[in-house]
Amino acid sequence: MPLLHYLVVQKRSSTSGLLRRRPRPRQTEISEKRRLIVMIAMSLGAFGIGTTEFVSMGLLSMIAEDFQITEDTAGVVITAYALGVVVGAPLITALTGMIPRRRLLLILMAAFTIGNGLSVFAGDYEVLLVARFIAGLPHGAYFSVAGLSAASMAPVAQRGRAVAFISMGLSIATVIGVPAAQALGSALGWYTAYGLVAVIGLITIAALWFLMPHMTQMRPTNPRTELGALKRSQVWLTLAMGTVGFGGMFAVYTYISWTMTEQAGLDPSWIWLVLMVYGIGSVAGTWFGGRLADRNLEFGILFSLIMIAAVLTSFYFTSMHPVLGVVNFGLVGFFGTSLVPSLQIRLMDVAGDAQTLAAALNHSALNLANAAGAAIGGMVISAGFSYSAPALAGTALALAAILVWGPTFFLRRRQLARRAESTEPTTESA
Incomplete structure (x- = not known):
């Protein structure tokens, strides 16, 4: 009888050990x-x-x-x-x-x-x-x-x-x-x-x-803390750069099927390749954008915006040729997505304790850029211009984002300088 009791206890112990969830480690322990x-x-x-x-x-x-x-x-x-x-x-x-x-x-x-x-x-x-x-x-x-x-x-x-x-x-x-x-x-x-x-x-x-x-x-936060991000001018300016600068990419992407078939004369059966090239460019651009953000955050954003304007302008001309147009479209994906990691890190830096809301607003801004870019591209085409013309509208959006970057950068630098001055230890003269 004692032996039977021992076996039952051991059975229950082993079963509970299997079912018991192992404690998860802390992030500092992995x-x-x-x-x-x-x-x-x-x-x-x-x-x-x-x-x-x-x-x-x-x-x-x-x-x-x-x-x-x-x-x-x-x-x-x-x-x-x-x-x-x-x-x-x-x-x-x-x-x-x-x-x-x-x-x-x-x-x-x-x-x-x-x-x-x-x-x-x-x-x-x-x-x-x-x-x-x-x-x-x-x-x-x-x-x-x-x-x-x-x-x-x-x-x-x-x-x-x-x-x-x-x-x-x-x-x-x-x-x-x-x-x-x-x-x-x-x-x-x-x-x-x-x-x-x-x-x-x-x-x-x-x-x-x-x-x-x-x-x-x-650290946990509360709604009041998170909503504090909306009081920070740097958060709004960073979101504006993303909404405006990223919109040009979608002005082109939304109508790429018509652009490549009507303007470049590409067979519709090859549109999958066009989109795949864009996707490959996006993957590489995301990788590049992460390293750009770590190397120099502020000027990394400026570089991406300049290159977006350049490749969109180039696409207006290369979209008449099937091969050049596809390659150029891949570059649009590359430099467009290179902007995203830098914007995300910048929002983390300027949002204080409201990083979660600020980072989430970045994706709201990018989706607004999607809608706005598609709408602007549609208006350009409806006005009687060619399917290549939305690329120039995208260039204008990228240039507008560069104009936003200027005061945003200098205002941030001034804020950091004031903060540094306020934290410097004061010395009394003898």
Whole structure:
């Protein structure tokens, strides 16, 4: 009998040991290898977000046919997602400052997965719009929290590279995720593309659950603290640079299919290659932008804006040639995305204790740039100009962003000088 009792106790002990969750380490306790693995897990979530954001553009015709609506009406699906990003980024980050960052990332990815899961089972157009709005809500907040977490775990001199690593997931999605989801949607129905994204979300949740450490170096905040970012002029000026400067890229991207077929005479069957070249340029540009931010943050932003203006001007002329136009379009993706890590790091520096909201607002600004750039490009074409002309409108936007950079840079330098003067120890004369 004692032997039987001993075996039962041992059995229960071993079972509870298997079921008991191992305590997660603090961020200061993980190795460099573990930090890299955690960043890959967070980047996988960015990959899923990038896939769902861009694949909708290629699914519109199928959605329109399935619900018996026009493609213009189906395009509101994209607007619904973008609206979710713009609304969700500041709202979620302002209200969730007290939630530990690890837990918040899991919640955000769960909401993202639910939104895409609902998209799969949307029985009518209205339900699909709601599902896309829900899927967009955690977009900006996820990138904000994941980027700040990566920067918090990284050495100070590598913050730009850490933020760029997370953004790399979105860029890689344009090369791999979007074509794969598009092919799946074309073969089995548009809803299966969102099903693939939901699966990516589930894998990300599992990876974060087992790998993400407790972010003890990231202090909790409250809504009042986060909203304090809106009182800082440097936050607004940085957001303005992103909204204006990034808009030119979307003025070209939105109409690239017509530009390359109507202006350059490219066969429509090769548009996938055009988009892939752009995606490869974005991946390389994100990598380059991270190192640019670590090397010289302020002048890195200026360099990116100058190069955006240059490559957009060049695209106006090269878009008449299929090969040169495709290569130039890849450069548009390269220098456009090189701007993002620097803007993210700058917002972290100027936002004080409200870094989460400021970083999330960056993604709201970039989505506004998406909408504004597309609208401006559309107005240029509607005015009777060629499909190449939006590139010059994009150049004007980049130049306008450079004009914003000037006073922003000098105002920041003056603020830092005043802060340094106020902290210098005073010496009394004898």
